[in-house]
Amino acid sequence: MLAPFLAKKALRCRHHVFVSHYALRYASTTSVELSDADRTRLLRQRNIGVSAHIDSGKTTLTERILFYTGRINAIHEVRGKDNVGAKMDSMDLEREKGITIQSAATFCDWKTKNPITGEKEDYSINIIDTPGHVDFTIEVERALRVLDGAILVLCAVSGVQSQTITVDRQMRRYNVPRISFINKMDRPGANPKRVIQQIRQKLRIPAAAVQVPIGAEDELTGMVDLVRWKAVYNRGTKGVDVVEEDEIPTSVLQEAKDRRAELIETLAEVDEQMSDAFLEDAPITTEMLVGAIRRATLARKFTPVFLGSAVKNTAVQPLLDGVCAYLPTPSDSITSALDLAKPAGEQAVDLIPAAEAPVVALAFKLEEGKYGQLTYMRVYQGSIKKGGWIFHAKTGKRVKVPRLVRMHSDDMEDIESIGPGEICAIFGIECASGDTFTDGQTSLSMTSMFVPEPVISLAIKPEGTETPNFSKALNRFKKEDPTFRVHVDAESQETIISGMGELHLEIYAERMKREYNVPCITGKPQVAFRETITAPSKFNYTHKKQTGGAGQFGRVIGSIEPEERDPETGKDIRFENVVMSGNVPNNFIPAVEKGFLEAMEKGSLAGCPVSGVKYTLEDGAFHAVDSSELAFKLAAIGSFREAYKNASPVILEPIMTVEITAPLFFIRNNFLHHTGNIIGGVNQRRGTIIDTEVRDDEFTLIAEVSLNDMFGYSSALRGATQGKGEFSMEYKEHQPVLPHIQKEMADAYRKKLEGKSK
Numbered sequence: 075m076l077a078p079f080l081a082k083k084a085l086r087c088r089h090h091v092f093v094s095h096y097a098l099r100y101a102s103t104t105s106v107e108l109s110d111a112d113r114t115r116l117l118r119q120r121n122i123g124v125s126a127h128i129d130s131g132k133t134t135l136t137e138r139i140l141f142y143t144g145r146i147n148a149i150h151e152v153r154g155k156d157n158v159g160a161k162m163d164s165m166d167l168e169r170e171k172g173i174t175i176q177s178a179a180t181f182c183d184w185k186t187k188n189p190i191t192g193e194k195e196d197y198s199i200n201i202i203d204t205p206g207h208v209d210f211t212i213e214v215e216r217a218l219r220v221l222d223g224a225i226l227v228l229c230a231v232s233g234v235q236s237q238t239i240t241v242d243r244q245m246r247r248y249n250v251p252r253i254s255f256i257n258k259m260d261r262p263g264a265n266p267k268r269v270i271q272q273i274r275q276k277l278r279i280p281a282a283a284v285q286v287p288i289g290a291e292d293e294l295t296g297m298v299d300l301v302r303w304k305a306v307y308n309r310g311t312k313g314v315d316v317v318e319e320d321e322i323p324t325s326v327l328q329e330a331k332d333r334r335a336e337l338i339e340t341l342a343e344v345d346e347q348m349s350d351a352f353l354e355d356a357p358i359t360t361e362m363l364v365g366a367i368r369r370a371t372l373a374r375k376f377t378p379v380f381l382g383s384a385v386k387n388t389a390v391q392p393l394l395d396g397v398c399a400y401l402p403t404p405s406d407s408i409t410s411a412l413d414l415a416k417p418a419g420e421q422a423v424d425l426i427p428a429a430e431a432p433v434v435a436l437a438f439k440l441e442e443g444k445y446g447q448l449t450y451m452r453v454y455q456g457s458i459k460k461g462g463w464i465f466h467a468k469t470g471k472r473v474k475v476p477r478l479v480r481m482h483s484d485d486m487e488d489i490e491s492i493g494p495g496e497i498c499a500i501f502g503i504e505c506a507s508g509d510t511f512t513d514g515q516t517s518l519s520m521t522s523m524f525v526p527e528p529v530i531s532l533a534i535k536p537e538g539t540e541t542p543n544f545s546k547a548l549n550r551f552k553k554e555d556p557t558f559r560v561h562v563d564a565e566s567q568e569t570i571i572s573g574m575g576e577l578h579l580e581i582y583a584e585r586m587k588r589e590y591n592v593p594c595i596t597g598k599p600q601v602a603f604r605e606t607i608t609a610p611s612k613f614n615y616t617h618k619k620q621t622g623g624a625g626q627f628g629r630v631i632g633s634i635e636p637e638e639r640d641p642e643t644g645k646d647i648r649f650e651n652v653v654m655s656g657n658v659p660n661n662f663i664p665a666v667e668k669g670f671l672e673a674m675e676k677g678s679l680a681g682c683p684v685s686g687v688k689y690t691l692e693d694g695a696f697h698a699v700d701s702s703e704l705a706f707k708l709a710a711i712g713s714f715r716e717a718y719k720n721a722s723p724v725i726l727e728p729i730m731t732v733e734i735t736a737p738l739f740f741i742r743n744n745f746l747h748h749t750g751n752i753i754g755g756v757n758q759r760r761g762t763i764i765d766t767e768v769r770d771d772e773f774t775l776i777a778e779v780s781l782n783d784m785f786g787y788s789s790a791l792r793g794a795t796q797g798k799g800e801f802s803m804e805y806k807e808h809q810p811v812l813p814h815i816q817k818e819m820a821d822a823y824r825k826k827l828e829g830k831s832k
């Protein structure tokens with residue numbers, strides 16, 4: 075009877091389609107429909123993320139949101155003088171370093187003013203504050219996976235930066251509509267027009283301001299709301315009082331008129347109704363504007379741009395109103411799952427966020443807390459109750475829900491039940507990040523998440539003698555974070571950890587000490603090289619051993635070929651069994667797969683992990699007495715090594731997108747800049763320059779450089795720019811190393827092996 079037992083396969087592809095929240099249409103295998111109660115509740119529900127380039131002010135903004143919505147009763151700054159730190163940076167390390175490492179979930183209620191009727195309406199908002207640093211990119215990925223909409227925060231001076239582009243790409247991957255918030259409007263040099271231009275050009279999405287600032291720098295007092303045509307000011311301590319006036323200050327009146335015209339024109343290009351009204355020269359009402367902005371935002375054809383200053387408590391409340399007015403409800407975004415009871419290709423099913431539908435929930439994040447494993451879940455359909463039962467879709471295991479909570483950063487609030495479209499956390503259930511839970515009434519399962527490849531690895535060992543805590547900590551980190559990998563090098567017997575950057579691994583080493591009392595010694599960070607094949611190759615391999623007693627026999631026939639990376643899941647290793655004859659009995663197939671995966675851990679070219687391979691088992695032979703799982707596993711390892719040599723293997727290295735910025739300035743009428751030095755430095759590191767830009771007072775260069783050539787770049791850049799330059803980098807892809815480097819690496823590996831065998 076239990077449908078979850080049908081769950082067998084790794085899952086891919088999620089699509090997300092937006093429909094008007096007034097016209098819900100669902101194609102589904104079940105007959106459950108949204109009730110009126112569901113519709114009313116979903117209409118007032120928002121699940122949003124706050125994402126941006128590092129240091130744009132996400133945490134500071136979220137702190138304001140929590141304060142204005144009454145979730146916290148005092149504001150604490152990131153790196154603030156009171157040493158308390160922001161609510162959402164709950165880890166000690168986050169507070170010390172002033173950066174967000176883990177995404178934190180919270181929720182709040184907001185009484186918004188309906189922009190059309192002017193009436194107050196209550197909304198529930200789940201918010202996930204995500205890290206900006208590229209090393210913690212998996213946190214952004216998993217947040218976007220479960221959110222319906224996002225606030226993209228930008229700095230009013232720096233505009234679109236490298237990580238803004240990454241976050242934007244991630245939002246596109248998960249079809250997440252976004253509103254933009256240009257923060258730091260109090261900074262000298264704030265230039266929202268330039269930032270909006272960059273959003274249009276660099277993020278390639280039509281954008282227009284929905285506000286115009288009143289005053290600048292220390293004199294920034296409020297915004298003109300271009301949609302409702304009101305002047306909105308923040309008054310009172312910490313800007314808690316929002317005061318609206320009909321009169322637009324004359325100093326910004328013309329600017330406001332121009333920007334409103336620009337907003338209408340931009341919308342007319344992306345929204346049919348607005349286009350018709352524009353062509354007919356019809357008067358544009360607030361209602362028409364709100365409708366057009368909402369439709370175009372949900373369709374991801376437009377991003378409305380809000381302005382403000384989180385730190386100066388200016389215009390955060392209007393942004394919250396914007397979240398309610400323009401970001402999707404859980405029923406606007408239709409999320410697909412796979413019905414594993416159906417044949418491949420016909421499995422996609424749209425989920426229905428109805429309380430009465432069978433439960434489908436996704437465990438998107440795990441955390442080891444004081445009371446055991448805490449699993450964050452997004453409930454897509456159905457309801458979960460405390461004390462009720464849910465089923466792990468992959469294993470079919472039935473688990474009781476002992477405790478259900480809503481998270482407020484590191485605090486929590488116990489709840490009795492949770493409905494569709496909500497985010498909650500459950501204690502005491504065993505699972506991995508990305509697993510689906512149901513109520514056993516359905517064979518639906520969510521699709522998996524994109525996991526990027528690690529780019530850096532280093533050896534790690536405990537300072538003193540090894541205690542069980544060492545492996546306990548590593549196992550926990552591995553389970554929580556799919557971009558953190560651990561393996562023991564077969565030759566050196568060293569434990570190697572790999573991740574998304576030096577900071578990523580440094581943080582884990584620090585957490586070993588703080589959370590597990592295992593101070594560690596770490597080796598020099600090394601680039602995580604990989605190997606792959608560039609041509610198909612066949613194998614016909616027999617593993618045979620006769621040593622007196624029971625022998626070993628297994629024969630495998632098939633091929634290996636290059637496998638493209640799945641853009642949704644990041645997976646590029648595939649095993650396929652097409653044996654028809656029964657020459658390899660079914661019970662030995664998993665052993666063949668295991669052998670293939672084991673062989674992939676170390677390529678024979680330079681000893682690096684192998685990726686991008688599909689292994690097809692076509693035929694083979696077995697012996698009634700001598701065949702065993704071990705024999706077939708060893709046959710698979712041997713077959714892979716045999717075929718690998720003939721598959722034109724290459725060594726791959728991580729290539730990074732590097733963004734370098736340096737100020738341009740005048741000293742005693744001399745125009746000073748370091749552009750020549752910066753370009754020279756990039757060329758020296760064999761980088762490919764993708765783009766350069768000279769703005770009023772800043773030079774920016776974007777290049778692609780191999781990570782191996784980036785070691786020591788911080789000090790080189792400091793030297794080249796008198797300490798004025800800054801850079802950030804993010805992983806782009808693995809690419810083949812130059813032929814002479816491949817030869818050097820392969821020779822060195824061969825010598826190492828020869829030395830060992832002597």
Ligand SMILES: Nc1nc2c(ncn2[C@@H]2O[C@H](COP(=O)(O)OP(=O)(O)OP(=O)(O)O)[C@@H](O)[C@H]2O)c(=O)[nH]1
Binds near residue numbers: 130133134207
């Ligand atoms: N001038 C000015 N500074 C701000 C504003 N908002 C934030 N900051 C400052 O910018 C710095 C970074 O702020 P955070 O809130 O930590 O930024 P973040 O985007 O959460 O940073 P990460 O999580 O590390 O990526 C802090 O020093 C803030 O005080 C603002 O509106 N104006």
